[in-house]
Amino acid sequence: VLKGVIFDLDGVITDTAEFHFRAWQDLGEKIAIPFDREFNEKLKGISRMDSLERILEHGGKNNAYTIEEKEALAKEKNDDYVELIKEITPADILPGVKKFLDDCLAAGLKLGLASASKNGPAILENLGLTDYFEIVVDPASLANGKPDPEIFLKGAEMLGLTPAECVGVEDAEAGVESINGAGMFSVGVGTADSMKEADMFVENTADLDLEAIIKAHSGK
Numbered sequence: 001v002l003k004g005v006i007f008d009l010d011g012v013i014t015d016t017a018e019f020h021f022r023a024w025q026d027l028g029e030k031i032a033i034p035f036d037r038e039f040n041e042k043l044k045g046i047s048r049m050d051s052l053e054r055i056l057e058h059g060g061k062n063n064a065y066t067i068e069e070k071e072a073l074a075k076e077k078n079d080d081y082v083e084l085i086k087e088i089t090p091a092d093i094l095p096g097v098k099k100f101l102d103d104c105l106a107a108g109l110k111l112g113l114a115s116a117s118k119n120g121p122a123i124l125e126n127l128g129l130t131d132y133f134e135i136v137v138d139p140a141s142l143a144n145g146k147p148d149p150e151i152f153l154k155g156a157e158m159l160g161l162t163p164a165e166c167v168g169v170e171d172a173e174a175g176v177e178s179i180n181g182a183g184m185f186s187v188g189v190g191t192a193d194s195m196k197e198a199d200m201f202v203e204n205t206a207d208l209d210l211e212a213i214i215k216a217h218s219g220k
């Protein structure tokens, strides 16, 4: 029986990807590693440090910086990003998400957040959604980021539920892999191709339908 829903943040509840892109792109220009939106797709759902590593690799500069320098670069990006996300308001909640969250609560489901972002709580606050979530997994507490299952396992545990009693909602392939690895039913948001590993998927958040999810979850 479905008792909880564990959400990814970026790309599912709101679209912070554009802000991440702008902040990383600014940093990329400073260190002479230009990249486009297509490359940015590879950074979705990936932690801050892992994102920096991928950017450095993209520019052939994996070994150009010490750990301290890399930490300074990641901080520079984050300072920039934190300024950008101050602009976020409840109007930035993705289509249909508020209704879906209301439906979940009305059905007595517990809600959790499993975002790789250390800025998750601040973003939920700006969206006016803090009170919807019983728990937020602290990504700093994890040994391994997505695609490792740890973040979704921790989310279920914090809700006091088994993975089988939860569904996870994700837009990134690494995120779907994390949910599946946790032994949880996965709901993808994206294209049929990018979400081919998900137990079910919708193309748009506006199509998230709790009744359909409950039905599909009970049949698995």
Ligand code: G16
Pocket: 008, 009, 010, 011, 020, 043, 044, 045, 046, 047, 048, 051, 078, 114, 115, 116, 117, 118, 119, 120, 172
């Ligand atoms: C998000 C984004 C990633 C970002 C990560 C860490 O993941 O998709 O691009 O690198 O969080 O964010 P921060 O630098 O704020 O800690 P998710 O899991 O919400 O999709």
Ligand code: MG
Pocket: 008, 009, 010, 011, 012, 044, 045, 170, 171, 172, 175
């Ligand atoms: Mg995401």
